[in-house]
Amino acid sequence: MFNLFLLQLLNGAQFGILLFLVAAGLTLVFGIMDFINLAHGVLYMIGGYVMAALSAATGNFWLSLALVLPVTLAVGLVLELLVFRRLYDRSHLDQVLATFGLVLVLSELVKILWGAAPLSVAMPEALAGSIPLAGLMRYPVYRIAVIGAGLGVALALWFVIARTRVGMLLRAGAANRAMVSALGVDINRLFMLVFAAGAMLAGFAGAIVSPILSVDPGMGDSILILTFVVIVIGGVGSVKGAFLAALLVGIVDTMGRMFGPILLKSLMEPAAAAQAGRTIAPMLVYILMAAVLFWRPSGLFGRSVAR
Amino acid sequence: MTAMPPRLRAALAIFALLALVPPLAHWIGQPFLIVIATRMVVFAIAALSLDLILGYGAMVSFGHAAYLGIGAYAVAVLSRAGVTDLTLHLLAAIGAAGIFALVTGAISLRTRGVYFIMITLAFGQMAYFFFVSFSALGGDDGTALAARSTVLGQDWLRSEPGLFYATLGLLVLIFAGLYRLTLSRFGRVLSGTRESALRMQAVGFRPFPYQLTAYVISGCLCAVAGVMLANQSAYVSPSYMSWHRSGELIVMLVLGGIGSLTGAIAGALATVALEEGLAKYSEHWRLGFGLILVLVALAAPGGIAGLIRRLKGAPA
Amino acid sequence: MSAPLLQVRNLSKSYAALKVTDDVSLDVHPGEIHAIIGPNGAGKTTLIAQLSGQLRPDSGHVHYMGQDITRLPMAARVRMGLARSFQLTTLLPGFTALENVAIAVQAREGSSFRFFRAAASERALNDQAMDALRDVGLNSRATQLAGSLSHGEKRQLELAVALATRPRLLLLDEPLAGTGHEEATLLIALFARLRSRVTMMLIEHDMDAVFRLADRVSVLVYGRIIASGTPAEMRADAAVRAAYLGEEEG
Numbered sequence A: 001m002f003n004l005f006l007l008q009l010l011n012g013a014q015f016g017i018l019l020f021l022v023a024a025g026l027t028l029v030f031g032i033m034d035f036i037n038l039a040h041g042v043l044y045m046i047g048g049y050v051m052a053a054l055s056a057a058t059g060n061f062w063l064s065l066a067l068v069l070p071v072t073l074a075v076g077l078v079l080e081l082l083v084f085r086r087l088y089d090r091s092h093l094d095q096v097l098a099t100f101g102l103v104l105v106l107s108e109l110v111k112i113l114w115g116a117a118p119l120s121v122a123m124p125e126a127l128a129g130s131i132p133l134a135g136l137m138r139y140p141v142y143r144i145a146v147i148g149a150g151l152g153v154a155l156a157l158w159f160v161i162a163r164t165r166v167g168m169l170l171r172a173g174a175a176n177r178a179m180v181s182a183l184g185v186d187i188n189r190l191f192m193l194v195f196a197a198g199a200m201l202a203g204f205a206g207a208i209v210s211p212i213l214s215v216d217p218g219m220g221d222s223i224l225i226l227t228f229v230v231i232v233i234g235g236v237g238s239v240k241g242a243f244l245a246a247l248l249v250g251i252v253d254t255m256g257r258m259f260g261p262i263l264l265k266s267l268m269e270p271a272a273a274a275q276a277g278r279t280i281a282p283m284l285v286y287i288l289m290a291a292v293l294f295w296r297p298s299g300l301f302g303r304s305v306a307r
Numbered sequence B: 001m002t003a004m005p006p007r008l009r010a011a012l013a014i015f016a017l018l019a020l021v022p023p024l025a026h027w028i029g030q031p032f033l034i035v036i037a038t039r040m041v042v043f044a045i046a047a048l049s050l051d052l053i054l055g056y057g058a059m060v061s062f063g064h065a066a067y068l069g070i071g072a073y074a075v076a077v078l079s080r081a082g083v084t085d086l087t088l089h090l091l092a093a094i095g096a097a098g099i100f101a102l103v104t105g106a107i108s109l110r111t112r113g114v115y116f117i118m119i120t121l122a123f124g125q126m127a128y129f130f131f132v133s134f135s136a137l138g139g140d141d142g143t144a145l146a147a148r149s150t151v152l153g154q155d156w157l158r159s160e161p162g163l164f165y166a167t168l169g170l171l172v173l174i175f176a177g178l179y180r181l182t183l184s185r186f187g188r189v190l191s192g193t194r195e196s197a198l199r200m201q202a203v204g205f206r207p208f209p210y211q212l213t214a215y216v217i218s219g220c221l222c223a224v225a226g227v228m229l230a231n232q233s234a235y236v237s238p239s240y241m242s243w244h245r246s247g248e249l250i251v252m253l254v255l256g257g258i259g260s261l262t263g264a265i266a267g268a269l270a271t272v273a274l275e276e277g278l279a280k281y282s283e284h285w286r287l288g289f290g291l292i293l294v295l296v297a298l299a300a301p302g303g304i305a306g307l308i309r310r311l312k313g314a315p316a
Numbered sequence C: 001m002s003a004p005l006l007q008v009r010n011l012s013k014s015y016a017a018l019k020v021t022d023d024v025s026l027d028v029h030p031g032e033i034h035a036i037i038g039p040n041g042a043g044k045t046t047l048i049a050q051l052s053g054q055l056r057p058d059s060g061h062v063h064y065m066g067q068d069i070t071r072l073p074m075a076a077r078v079r080m081g082l083a084r085s086f087q088l089t090t091l092l093p094g095f096t097a098l099e100n101v102a103i104a105v106q107a108r109e110g111s112s113f114r115f116f117r118a119a120a121s122e123r124a125l126n127d128q129a130m131d132a133l134r135d136v137g138l139n140s141r142a143t144q145l146a147g148s149l150s151h152g153e154k155r156q157l158e159l160a161v162a163l164a165t166r167p168r169l170l171l172l173d174e175p176l177a178g179t180g181h182e183e184a185t186l187l188i189a190l191f192a193r194l195r196s197r198v199t200m201m202l203i204e205h206d207m208d209a210v211f212r213l214a215d216r217v218s219v220l221v222y223g224r225i226i227a228s229g230t231p232a233e234m235r236a237d238a239a240v241r242a243a244y245l246g247e248e249e250g
């Protein structure tokens, strides 16, 4: 039982790390530009597809992964230039309309290019094995590598945000947007940078998850909504909040599906417990989010909205 | 009495044109057009209901499709229990939606801005996953309805024109009610909270009860659309309440222009027409549809209503 | 002397290290016009925000008509007759001038959970709103959208809305700022007429108006009341001259 617990904890952490990679860029976009971007999940999906296409063409995991970064960065830049930049000072509704449209366009393009059937990406040789965890239980090396990579990115992000000039501007911008422009900073360049970096991180997440999950046109959708949950729980604009919330959501979601029914069985008869568990488990993160917002209407690390 | 406001005249013209669809469809030998028109009217009701809170109350709900689903499942559950009467279906849908809206609205209204959008999305997802895991009603796959609802024990809704006119009647009724409501004392307070919540407090109004009431009314009306949607497709599934649907409702509203009621109707009609029209040409119709949405957002703020205002030369 | 209508005791509020309201105590008696003067940034607007319920004080108490209202929401205070005007106008820009006032009448007359009858056709609302507009000299602009009024007209409308709530105590935050000479004269005459009906707390930079209207003047500097007395006493007070009148703007 303890082993199972440990295993699920690791799985939850790994899922949470992925959520963080996607959420990090989006929370800054939300916080600094007050911009609702429904198309962020699509970038995750594009990362997956580009990875699948490249690794099929080159047969080399590492080369493909290295190429995914500039490609998704470029996609982010192009989208910013063509669409997002024109929407910063527009209402949330116009932003929803445009980015909802982008979701449709890009998902359909992906379907046209690669078809609707799921694609798979081969695990790299070096990370294919598993290591002993506790007792007889083993854990895949690749998943540990994903956790490690995510932690590395988180650390790098922390360094950029806490120690560099750009990071200082980002923090100032998340707290008070007017202030950044008042500092005489070229705000458009900053926005572009955040967007492109966010797109690259989401693409990276989509690429490294591709050997574990299959790559399919719906993958962006499911992660997008959970990313929103993460951002809102963490507090819009807070990367630290996004990190903690991502781990929380990843672990709660994974553990809930596994242990919810087991816990319920001690309370009610097995059949009812199984049904109730199946019902409640996928709702758990949303219940968590509603509860957090009930007590803290601006998330864990968000600015309180003066009212 | 002053002249009839343009938005009222436009709505009446739309209703009149819609009423002509069944005979025209028969005349040109394309009866399936009635089915499409029914869908248009169903989504017009849903978009209207959303306009009350989004357009008049500045509450951007990203989970409104939940009420569409609640209405649809009310039909499915009651039909299984042998209750086929439309009035009872409507009452059950409105009751269930009202309770869900009251609870989730009271919690959601503690938040503002992006947080409100996201918490309504979360409640929408909760409803979605609740029905996904509801295996008695088909779970993920949904469930087919044995027959359409009955009216006074008669199966008038079985024919497509019958269902169409019943739905159109509901649309006209709901439009008329909301039109009056937006001009009433209550409507004024609601629009006032949209313009400035602080000002409303400074003259003695607590916005919350008015916002919550509007939220509940909106949810109940959207459930009516859900009842008619279930009847139209003879089928009920959780996909009615996916976040895509909620996004689509917002899209309809923004496309038509918010806060005029007529714009909501026009936006719903245009959206369904676009989807159905493009789908005839290519299986990849979403590409074109998405492009249109992006272009409208970039080039035509205010949607159809904004376009008409600009054509008339008034500032948008 | 009658019991004070408004009693403020030891009110304090800080933003981080900045004490915006520093242990403020003052009384406003029924029928008087109590002026608060002080340089920009002294904390006058913040004080009004706390008295009106827009902001929570960190500590201290506010009593109104003998009742502790420190934690009462703004809307409840307004219904008790404690109204305010805003320094930065917060009108409903998409409503006409008349509608802006009518909504204030509606707030105190009858329920607003009425869903059917058109509010625009309610004579009682329109007539009273029109009266308030006439009081401030804005009746000719009744059908204009508030957002399209000039800056001075917005100030007048702001006042009409506050009056339409039928206040017993009116907190006025620089009501003359931005009005032209003619409107200012009209408004000063209005305050003089109103004083028999409405008690006022007046924040104003126009010293002529203050010394003409006020029964009492309190001087607020860096969040503290440094002096309080009759206009004549304040004119004579050396500390006041140094802190404020010396740098009086024209």
Ligand SMILES: Nc1ncnc2c1ncn2[C@@H]1O[C@H](COP(=O)(O)OP(=O)(O)O)[C@@H](O)[C@H]1O
Pocket (backbone or CB within 6 Å): C015, C018, C020, C038, C039, C040, C041, C042, C043, C044, C045, C046, C047
């Ligand atoms: N929300 C706030 N956060 C931080 N400081 C504030 C805030 N509101 C006001 N202040 C500061 O409090 C002080 C008093 O402001 P205010 O009450 O508007 O002064 P006055 O109305 O006398 O000109 C000013 O220094 C102002 O910068």
Ligand SMILES: [Mg+2]
Pocket (backbone or CB within 6 Å): C044, C045, C046, C087
């Ligand atoms: Mg001030």
